[in-house]
Amino acid sequence: MIFEHATISIASGRETEFESAFTAEAPPLFDRAEGCHGVELRRCIEDPGRYTLIVRWDSVEAHMVGFRESPLFGQWRALVSDYFAAAPVVEHYSVVG
DSSP states (O other): OEEEEEEEEBOTTOHHHHHHHHHHHHHHHHHHSTTEEEEEEEEOSSSTTEEEEEEEESOHHIIIIIITTSHHHHHHHHHHGGGBSSOOEEEEEEOOO
16 A cells, blocks of 8 residues: 655635535545545645645555546546646655554
């Protein structure tokens, strides 16, 4: 199991719209992705326009190939990309110990 961490900056004043769109439509997209085991969105307290998206995947390949090359990724980007102030920064993490 690996964790995708995406740091997302949202255009000022659009945070509520982004959160509403995400909450209403994003979890089912990720639920349908092969190799995905859940998604959560966290909002930064110090910088309310910055979020961390955390997605649990079977592997980096499940994310970068399986999801990113599927129609689900296009649906995900269509849902949220208009709210982005900048391109998300995406990294993958594994549990230590």
